[in-house]
Amino acid sequence: MLVGFLSAAIIAGTPLLFATLGEIFTEKAGHLNLGVEGMMYMGAIVGFIVGLNTHNPLLAMLGAVLSGSLGALLYAFLTVSLRVNQTVCGLTLTIFGEGFASFLGQRVMGSIVPGDIKSFFVARPIPGLSSIPYIGEIFFKQDVFVYLGYLAIIASTYYLFRTKKGLNLRAVGESAAAADASGINVSLYKYVHILLGGALCGLGGAYMSLVTVPVWQEHIISGRGWIAVALVIFASWNPIKAMGGAFLFGGLSILGFRLQSMGIHISQYLIDMLPYAATIIIVIISTRKNKKEDMPPADLNTPYFREER
Amino acid sequence: MIPLKIVKRDDLPRNKAILIRTLSVALSIVFAGLVIALLGYNPIIVFTSMVKGALGTTIRIQQTTLKAIPLLITSLGILVAFKMKFWNIGGEGQIMMGAFAATAVALNLDLPKPLMLLSMVVAAMVMGGLWAFIPAFFKAKMGTNETIFTLMLNYLAIKFVTYLQYGPWKDPSSQGFPKIAAFSDAAILPSLGGVHIGWIIALVLVVLVYIFLNHTKKGYEISVVGESIETARYAGMNISSIIIISMMLSGGLCGLTGMIQASAVEKTLSASLSANYGFTAIITTWLAGLNAIATLFVCVAFAILVQGGNYIQISMQVPASVADMIQSIIxxxxxxxxxxxxxxVTFHKYLKVKKEAK
Structure with a gap:
């Protein structure tokens, strides 16, 4: 029972995992992109339509990656090159993404993901690992999309904290002026990582439309992008903590209904409040502790203009 | 190397600023038109019917006004916070909590109409203000990031109202349908000119907020804190109290929006009452250049877009999503x-020199 619940929590948490990771990259570059929800919608609809027409799961994922990055490109152009207010620009991207998905989605409303794709995303136990008691059941009897999430977390952690490029990226987010002075191409770093962020958000959206729901329906993302924005703070900009947070929040999002089926009556809506309340508490605690690695990138949400140094 | 040089402008003549703004709006309409054409509709017909749909008849103008009211009052609230560079993106939640308090009064007290409405307004503004007090307090005392804090409070408020709607406040007489009981007549705002009097409240508030921000000591202090906390501290201002007071005012105005929507539009409380006004208001406030009078015009323009979008949906079967896309493109x-x-943006001078040397 518990193993089944935890395994389901991972599935519910995977879209959050991708989107949170994407927003971590964006924020590490010093940009607060509130368009996560919009980019998830773009990835969800394009991934779905490509999947519907090509019956190819990899092309569907590629479509999601490209459309998420396209949304991010729009944001990057406005905020990096034109130095538009990031909060306002991100919100506009969310409106755009939702409109975009709902327009393209009209023709495929209620369509079901083709069987070839469904069968590609069935749970595939990893030999050896999946036979570890409990842990194997929970983590290693999942679909390949979930495994891709694990890999993305490992790769991101390595990239951010163990490579020169990762160090440079963090420098850009902490102080664009100092990074610029030390010869880092600030705009390039910002563009690349904002786009990478969009690609990951797109994948998170595609997980919803291709695997979780497998039918196109309006409001398919329903606020998950915003949870991801919260999770970034919850995870204090750390991919490993983001994974834990994503699965925790995923679990909370299905807890109420599970409890109800066990005869315990707690409103799902009250449980839904927990992740947000937890994030607030974490934001407060992290300002109190004042620990360097738990703080947001110092240059977050401030535009960089070389001549104003 | 791109031979472009970007220089910060010192000051921009007013007419030139207006020219750039107008040009950008014109360009955006052309671009949006291209997108509409690509989607297979005639852009000229779409645009003219949007205008007709928003302003064509008295009823349509009333509909547009109905959409402008909540946007305008919320924008004014957001403006007070933004002036201080306090990024209040919690308008959604403050609207919800305001509506919640107004509803608590409307459903539980039995008062004559004027007293009832007044109590609802006070309850809503106090509740919205208190909801905004929480992040303001932590910002003022500990420097906690307000963007995330206010954003999270939105979801707490919306989930809380959803909980009420599906749980303890569910109307037993609605045959299982999850909705909260409708207000009695005493709790409903009167109308004037076919639209509830929210439009008068909104117009009065535009003037009041303008005077408050530009012609009072508190308003001046708010903009000093917004410009530079250091300057404010040096001038001996009490920064914590300025942050808390202006943020509570901001939340109070958003709470008032909640009361008006609950009383005059929905005639009850529902989880969808805030209808993204809290977010849209951030955009309108920003576009208005943080000016109360300009906010009025931007909000009306926005309401025209929304109402026009609704109209073409019915009259031309253009999906609502197209209107959303036009909005975001603009x-x-x-x-x-x-x-x-x-x-x-100018061309590099040294490149010109090089060319001449050749």
Whole structure:
């Protein structure tokens, strides 16, 4: 029972995992992109339509990656090159993404993901690992999309904290002026990582439309992008903590209904409040502790203009 | 190397600023038109019917006004906070909590109409203000990031109202349908000119907020804190109290929006009452350049877009999503044009010199 619940929590948490990771990259570059929800919608609809027409799961994922990055490109152009207010620009991207998905989605409303794709995303136990008691059941009897999430977390952690490029990226987010002075191409770093962020958000959206729901329906993302924005703070900009947070929040999002089926009556809506309340508490605690690695990138949400140094 | 040089403008003549703004709006309409044409509709017909749908008849103008009221009052609230560079993106939640308090009064007290409405207004503004007090307090005392804090409070408020709607406040007489009981007549705002009196409240508030921000000591202090906390501290201002007071005012105005929507539009409380006004208001406030009078015009323009969008949905079977996309395209363009208001793009001089040397 518990193993089944935890395994389901991972599935519910995977879209959050991708989107949170994407927003971590964006924020590490010093940009607060509130368009996560919009980019998830773009990835969800394009991934779905490509999947519907090509019956190819990899092309569907590629479509999601490209459309998420396209949304991010729009944001990057406005905020990096034109130095538009990031909060306002991100919100506009969310409106755009939702409109975009709902327009393209009209023709495929209620369509079901083709069987070839469904069968590609069935749970595939990893030999050896999946036979570890409990842990194997929970983590290693999942679909390949979930495994891709694990890999993305490992790769991101390595990239951010163990490579020169990762160090440079963090420098850009902490102080664009100092990074610029030390010869880092600030705009390039910002563009690349904002786009990478969009690609990951797109994948998170595609997980919803291709695997979780497998039918196109309006409001398919329903606020998950915003949870991801919260999770970034919850995870204090750390991919490993983001994974834990994503699965925790995923679990909370299905807890109420599970409890109800066990005869315990707690409103799902009250449980839904927990992740947000937890994030607030974490934001407060992290300002109190004042620990360097738990703080947001110092240059977050401030535009960089070389001549104003 | 791109031979472009970007220079920050010192000051921009007013007429030139207006020219750049107008050009950007014109360009955005052309671009949106291209997108509409690509989607297979005639852009000229779409645009003219949007205008007709928003302003064509008295009823349509009333509909547009109905949409402008909540946007305008919320924008004014957001404006007070933004002036201080306090990024209140919690308007959604403050609207919800305001509506919640107004509803608590409307459903539980039995008062004569004027007293009832007044109590609802006070309850809503106090509740919205208190909801905004929480992040303001932590910002003032500990420097906690307000963007995330206010954003999270939105979801707490919306989930809380959803809980009420599906749980303890569910109307037993609604045959299992999850909705909260409708207000009695005493709790409903009167109308004037076919639209509830929220429009008068909104117009009065535009003037009041304008005077408050531009012609009072508190308003001046708010903009000093917004410009530079250091300067404010040096001048001996009590920064904590300025942050808390202006944020509570901001939340109070958003709470008032909640009361008006609950009383005059929905005639009850529901989880969808805030209808993204809290977010849209951030955009309108920003586009208005943080000016109370300009906010009025931007909000009306926005309401025209929304109402026009609703109209073409019915009259031309253009899906609502197209209207959303047109809106965001126009926004992107206008936002992008801000760059040209603040910076001047010129060609590098040394390149010219090089060419001449050849």
């Amino acid at each position: 926004l992107f363009f206008v936002l992008g044009s801000e760059f040209f208001l603040q910076y001047k």
